[in-house]
Amino acid sequence: MSVIYVLLAISVTVAIIFFIAFVFSVKSGQYDDTYTPSVRMLFEDELVKDKSNSNKKDIKQTKSTNQ
Amino acid sequence: MTDSTCYHCGDECGRDSVTFDGKDFCCNGCKTVYEIFTSNGLSTFYELEGKAGTTPNQIRKKYDFLDNQEIVGRLVEFDEENVQVVTLSIPSIHCSSCIWVLENLNKLHAAISVSQVDFPKKTIRVTYKTNDFSLKALVLLLGSIGYEPYISLEEYNKKGKKVDRSLIYKLGVAGFAFGNVMLFSFPEYFEVEEFWLDQYKHVFRWLMFAFSLPVVFYAGIDYFISAYKGIRSKLLNIDVPIALGIFTLFVRSTVDIAFDLGSGFFDSLTGLVFFLLLGRFFQQKTYSYLSFERDYKSYFPIAVTRLQKNGGEENIQIYNINVGDRVLIRSHEIIPVDCILIKGTAEIDYSFVTGESEPVLKKSGEKLFAGGKQLSGVLEVEVLRSVSQSYLTQLWSNSIFSKDKASQFQTLTDSIGKRFTVAVLSIATLATIFWLVYMPSLALNVFTSVLIIACPCAIALAAPFTLGNMLRIFGKYKLYLKNTNTIERLSKIDTAIFDKTGTLTTNQKDTIHYEGMELTEDETALLKTTLRASNHPLSRSLYNILKSNAIMTLEEFQEETGKGIEGKYNEHSIKVGSASYVGENKSNSITNTTVYISSDEDVKGRFVFKNTYREGMQQIFDELAESLELGILSGDNDGEKKKLENVLPAKTKMMFDQKPEDKLEYIKKLQEKNTVLMVGDGLNDAGALAQSDVGLAVSENINVFSPACDGILDAGNLNMLPSFIKLSKKSIRIIKLSFILSLCYNVVGLYFAVTGQLQPVIAAILMPLSSISIVLFTTLATNFIGKELKNK
The missing domain is CATH 3.40.1110.10 (Calcium-transporting ATPase, cytoplasmic domain N)
Structure with missing residues (x-):
């Protein structure tokens, strides 16, 4: 039954990994604006259609890294 | 001319209408924006949401101060190797089309690499290369498509402030611990006399102990601090019994598991803190894009053009303006200091200061006051007083602007908290004395049980959820309050004072x-x-x-x-x-x-x-007169007195020719006997708004002009003011009802505690049950009474 220590260790580790992920997501500002991304994700299609129309250079949108 | 609407902004096409590309535009500005969008492949803007654009203003020279690298350096967030990052506030962001076009700025200028909109805050964060681009060019580009950024002194000084995310962290910690502790304590709820379970129960218990440590010492630390502060200032606020509860829960549970007396109350402990923080999170300020702390700094430009002795021009910060300087004021600029007009024809719009919308004409040699906006042509003026010494800005040296109304007001929860603490402590003492006589071994158990079960979690949740929800309902009807505390104060007012120009009249x-x-x-x-x-x-x-x-x-x-x-x-x-x-x-x-x-x-x-x-003014006054004393406090002359007397209820007091300081003093005097609501709009009301118990600013455009206040009300919804006041009173009634409800739970819990049969599982059921039922009750009740506004 000492396998329970292993199981507990695994479950606690997994839980803590998720907790760390949460802390990092807060730190990166994910929870600062909870509205705009919901609108932004609907735009991708228009962007693609738009790019094919215009002959401008394809500037890739990257996430800002200068936090 | 037909009655068509502008393809870009949706305004009616008046006399300046232009037809272009088979579409009607209300003015050349809108047409130009359309041209910019279509020629850069951004025509999707018009497909996302119809007629969503905003008319661009003429701004060109206004941003010359951005040539000053020192000022630019203070505004940008990041500046290295020809890359700058800046966050600009753009009040005209209002729909999904705005987000789309602003996030595709890179199509308008190749130097812009990334632009990201924060819709709730109405800001845009732009990364651009400075090789052939600058902040000024960016601002002008935004201005040319109708998204003129709002750069103010306030922002200029605020630099370096960090976003406070501690509540989210604390909530995360508490939630994480709550979930895990619940899982660990699950086996023992069933109390099965099983060999293996008995063998390993210590592991589970000490794990729970480990998880509850960060909850008590990190997530719940605010309650200890607040309780300590309360006791030190001899105030028994609601946080005292909460802190006592958390502390007792933790100590009792630790003792229980250390001496193998039971499984402890770690599940209740973590749950309690989690629910409490949830309540706090819910009542947090929600209108991040509105500023309730504005003073004159938000209105004034950052820099002005000073004329040098040799005839040259230079851009200087307005704090560096000295008496005797010659300053240029351009069209649509705000005059930052009291001054004498030297050259040019002044046509000054004092609407920020007085609320009066018609411009005033001034000839050279006449005095101009700070806060006015020059409407046409360039002025040359000589400075009479520095920025902080000017007529308008002097008002802010009054100590009332540094006071925090919320901290002086004792909330309903805190006043209950006092009686509650006394009651809990006396019950605990009585029960302990009884058990000391009857069965001394159980006395300590009973004492701690009472403190644990009486922890007023549900009471502490009632106000945040009721008022937080009410705040959101008010927001839907365009009354934006600074915090939930304002609703409580609004329910207590017995006098309402109105400013006339701009508040009761429309601009x-x-x-x-x-x-x-x-x-x-x-x-x-x-x-x-x-x-x-x-x-x-x-x-x-x-x-x-x-x-x-x-x-x-x-x-x-x-x-x-x-x-x-x-x-x-x-x-x-x-x-x-x-x-x-x-x-x-x-x-x-x-x-x-x-x-x-x-x-x-x-x-x-x-x-x-x-x-x-405004439409329905008479009705508003008639409705308010039923329950409140009314008054009008105007900076204008009494030319309208007769007309007002005919229309308004007879008991309405009227005061005319009131200077900003007079208004403040008048409210102060009224407050000796009454609780006062002040409704105003201009900067001249700022003192009165700050002094009053509740200061509401009425605004035609909620994003732009409103002085420091407790709430901003959209001018179109002024007629709902009586309903808002009624609803705030009803909210207080809901809170009182939830207090009664949660007291019932407490009585049930106290029965178990006093009789010495409180099991961890009972606490674990009772605590979340009471909290959730309070949350449900208050949410449903506020939504129900909020329906009243819909019919208005």
Whole structure:
């Protein structure tokens, strides 16, 4: 039954990994604006259609890294 | 001309309408934005949401101060290796089309690499290369497509402030621990006498202990601090019994598991903190894009152009303006200091200061006051006083602006908390004394059990959820309150004082009537044609009311800034403007704005502009008069007194010619006996708004102009004010009902505690049950009473 220590260790580790992920997501500002991304994700299609129309250079949108 | 609407902004196409590409536009500005968008492949803007654009303003020279690298350095967030990152506030962001076009700025200029919109805050974060681009160019680009950024002194000084995310962290920690502790304590809920379970229960218990450590010492630390502060200032606030509960829970549980007396109450402990923080999170301020702390700094430009002795120009920060400096004020700039007009014709809009919308004309040698906005042409002025010493800004040296109203007000929860703490402590003592006599071994158990079960979690949740939800409901109807505390204060008011100009009157619609000899048809046609050529706001509103379809081509047109306009056609001439311009000697109307007309040098008559009162003003006052004392506090002269007396309830007190300081003092005096609501709009009301118990700012455009206040009310919804006050009273009643409900839970819990049979599982059921039922009750009840607003 000492396998329970292993199981507990695994479950606690997994839980803590998720907790760390949460802390990092807060730190990166994910929870600062909870509205705009919901609108932004609907735009991708228009962007693609738009790019094919215009002959401008394809500037890739990257996430800002200068936090 | 047809009654079409602008393809870009949706405004009605008036006299300046332009047709381009088969679409109608209300002005050249909108057409230009359309051209920019379509030529850069951004026409999807119009497909996302129809008529979503905003008309661009003429801004060009206004941002010259951005040439000053020192100022730019303070504004940008990041500046290295030819890359700058800046966050700009853009009040005109309002829909998904805005987000789309602003996030595709890189199509308008190749130097922009990333732009990201934060919609709730109405800001945009732009990363750009500085090789052939600059902050000024960016601002002008944004301005040219109708998204003029709002750069103020306030922002300039605020640099370096960090976002406070500690509540989210704490909530995360508490939630994480709560979930895990619940799982670990699950086996013991069933109390099965199983060998393996018994063998390993210590592992589970100490794991729970480990998880509860960060909850008590990190997530719940605020309650200990607040309770300590409360006790030190001899105030038993609601956090005292909460802190006592958390502390007892932790110590008792630790002792229990250390001496193998039981499984401890770690599940209740973590749950309690989690729910409490959830309540706090819910009542957090939600209108991040609105600023309730604005003082004159938000209105004033960051820098002005100073004329040097040798004739050169330089951009300096307004704090560096000295008495005696010569300063240039451009069109649509705000005058930052009291000064004397040296050169140019001043046409000053004092609407920020007084709420009065009609511009005032000043000649050289006259004094100009800080806070006015120059409407046309460039002015050269000599500075009389520095920024902080000016007439308007002096008001802010009053100590009332540094006081926090919320901290001085004892909330309902805190006043209950006091009685509650006393009651809990006496019950605990009595029960302990009883058990000391009857069965001493159980006494300590009972004492701690009472403190644990009586922890007023549900009571502490009632107010945040009720008021937080009410705050959101009010927000839907365009009353934006600073915090939930304001609702409680609003429910207590017994006197309402209104400012007149801009609050009760609207800045948008003027009633215009004509006095004098009737104009012939030809004259009207000529007048209308002449007005068409002028861009002055008065000409525009006059143009819109004149009934004549004949539009001809003028042979001659002359505009003298600040005086009037003249049009000639077919040997007839018409002059429109001030009394002296048209040749009228006596201008006998001082109280109202008038425009004189003369035809062929013969004075015909005048148009009088009067402010119109907002629709339903009488009804608002009648409704409010049922329960409140009313008053009007106006900075204007008493020209409108008679009219108001006829319309408003008889008991309404009226005060005219009130300076900003007078208003503040008047409210202060009233407060000796009453709780006062002040409704105002301009900066001249700022003192009164700060002094009053609740200060509401009425605003035509909630994003832009409102002084420091407790809440901003959209001008169109002023007629709902009586309902808002009623609803705030009802919310307090809901809170009281939830107190009764949660006391019932406490009585049940206390029965178990006092009789010494409190099992961890009972606490674990009772605590979340009471919390959740309170949350449900308050949410449903507030939504139910909030429906009342819908029918308005």
